Amino acid sequence: LNKYSNDYEYRFxxxxxxxxxxxxxxxxxxxxxxxxxxxxxxxSISIYYFLLVIIRIVAFIDERKExxxxxxxxxxxxxxxxxxxxxxxxxxxxxxIMVIGKKIVNYGTIxxxxxxxxxTYKIVSTIIAYFKKxxxxxxxxxxxxxxxxxxxxxxxxxxxxxLVMTFNKESFDSMKSLITISSFFIVGLMIxxxxxxxxxxxxx
Numbered sequence: 001l002n003k004y005s006n007d008y009e010y011r012f013x014x015x016x017x018x019x020x021x022x023x024x025x026x027x028x029x030x031x032x033x034x035x036x037x038x039x040x041x042x043x044s045i046s047i048y049y050f051l052l053v054i055i056r057i058v059a060f061i062d063e064r065k066e067x068x069x070x071x072x073x074x075x076x077x078x079x080x081x082x083x084x085x086x087x088x089x090x091x092x093x094x095x096x097i098m099v100i101g102k103k104i105v106n107y108g109t110i111x112x113x114x115x116x117x118x119x120t121y122k123i124v125s126t127i128i129a130y131f132k133k134x135x136x137x138x139x140x141x142x143x144x145x146x147x148x149x150x151x152x153x154x155x156x157x158x159x160x161x162x163l164v165m166t167f168n169k170e171s172f173d174s175m176k177s178l179i180t181i182s183s184f185f186i187v188g189l190m191i192x193x194x195x196x197x198x199x200x201x202x203x204x
Contacts, residue, residue, distance in 0.1 A: 016060060016144070019125065023053055023151060026118050030158070033111060044094035045158050051087055052147060052154075055080050059143045077143055077201045084150065085194040088187060091154075095183045098161050099176060112159075112166045119155040126152040146197045150190055157186050 004011050027049035034042030062076055126148045164179060 012144075015125070015129075016056070019148070019151075020053065020056060022118065022121070023049055023056070026155075027053065029114065033107065037107070041094045041098045041161060042158075044091075044097075045154065048087060048091065048154060049151070051083075052151060055084060056144070056147050059147065062143075074201060074204060078198065080143060081146070081194060081198040081201055084146070085191065085198060088150070088190040088194050091157075091187045091190070092184075095157075095187055099180045099183060107162050107166045109166065112162050115155070115159050115162045119152075119159045122148075122152040122155045142197065142200070146193060149193060153186050153190050157183060 004014060027046045030042045030046035030049065033039065034044075034046060058076070058080060129145060129148055160179070160182065164175060
């Protein structure tokens with residue numbers, strides 16, 4: 001515990017592993033819900049999370065290589081960010097499916113609580129990591145921060161869909177405008193973050 005509190009790099013590795021495992025579990029959970037209820041939204045979200053896991057693995061390997069060879073792999077960061085940008089743009093498909101609301105599904109209270117718990121964890125951990133003032137020694141911290149922020153925003157989007165379907169399915173039509181605006185705003189914010197990160201990498 002003392003090493004975890006005082007050694008940022010050690011804490012970073014531990015937190016990355018924990019976040020990595022939880023993200024995989026959440027991706028699997030969404031996949032199971034998607035196949036069980038036959039909902040394209042959850043299947044799409046699970047695929048997105050799995051792709052984020054792959055990007056996180058590549059970023060982690062990149063970080064270790066940069067430390068070992070004392071070299072910055074700028075091109076790899078740019079490619080990762082471009083992939084993330086296209087992933088975010090592709091989210092318009094499941095969002096459209098959700099907003100159209102062709103398949104109204106009662107996910108159940110347990111599913112709602114599970115997703116709410118994961119979302120809370122993602123939001124809190126992201127806020128702590130993103131706005132921490134400490135001078136970082138992790139070279140690729142910008143990419144890790146971007147990934148965490150994307151995961152948190154997507155978790156909010158997933159939670160919104162789950163809560164609406166579980167507790168407000170009767171009034172879904174009356175809430176369509178609000179759901180549409182909030183959903184596309186979140187995706188738009190994710191795209192903006194990807195573009196901003198890409199521009200920063202290109203300017204380096």
